[in-house]
Amino acid sequence: MTETIKVLFLDRDGTINEDTGSYVATRPQLKLIARAGEAVALAKAAGFRIVIISNQAGIARGIATVEQVEDVNLYLNELLTEAGASFDRCYYCPSHPQHPHPEYDRFAGCRKPETGMVERAIADFKAEGLTVDRDASFFIGDKLIDVECGLRASLHPILVRTGHNEEEICRRLGVVPEFVADDLYEAVTAHILR
Numbered sequence: 365m366t367e368t369i370k371v372l373f374l375d376r377d378g379t380i381n382e383d384t385g386s387y388v389a390t391r392p393q394l395k396l397i398a399r400a401g402e403a404v405a406l407a408k409a410a411g412f413r414i415v416i417i418s419n420q421a422g423i424a425r426g427i428a429t430v431e432q433v434e435d436v437n438l439y440l441n442e443l444l445t446e447a448g449a450s451f452d453r454c455y456y457c458p459s460h461p462q463h464p465h466p467e468y469d470r471f472a473g474c475r476k477p478e479t480g481m482v483e484r485a486i487a488d489f490k491a492e493g494l495t496v497d498r499d500a501s502f503f504i505g506d507k508l509i510d511v512e513c514g515l516r517a518s519l520h521p522i523l524v525r526t527g528h529n530e531e532e533i534c535r536r537l538g539v540v541p542e543f544v545a546d547d548l549y550e551a552v553t554a555h556i557l558r
């Protein structure tokens with residue numbers, strides 16, 4: 365027996381937590397964006413599973429370690445849990461095309477805008493007997509690559525104006541999100557749960 369679920373796929377840096385302009389490698393560098401925890405809690409209460417999808421090429425570049433990235437992800441979940449908004453799954457891609465690495469190059473198909481992490485999440489849910497309804501699921505991020513990833517994976521893509529705010533680049537390249545929100549809270553309240 366399988367259950368059908370809807371998923372809110374979320375970029376991390378610049379969408380849930382402040383983008384520091386560099387890689388977030390330590391706990392003190394991780395600051396939640398205002399009302400982000402509340403937004404995720406509302407989505408969870410409405411029945412969405414929460415999945416983080418994050419490019420973390422700082423690993424291949426030697427700027428951050430796997431241990432640091434995983435510790436920051438753990439800390440993010442601690443902060444979200446305080447807001448009643450813990451995530452269900454979290455995936456990150458360590459590779460970078462300009463920084464070949466013998467250990468991480470095999471993850472190249474995961475780096476957004478590629479959809480490897482989304483497909484992996486959907487397969488992992490499937491292994492638990494949960495079928496993801498893509499048409500009822502969303503991908504929210506602050507960059508062009510997030511919108512592209514959402515589109516390629518047949519999810520509803522939403523761009524947020526926090527972080528890098530690539531609204532102008534998206535428009536110029538004709539990569540059109542379904543909705544543009546000032547922040548994650550607005551994305552959830554004004555569009556997803558409207």
Ligand SMILES: [Mg+2]
Pocket residue numbers: 375376377378379505506507527
């Ligand atoms: Mg981002």
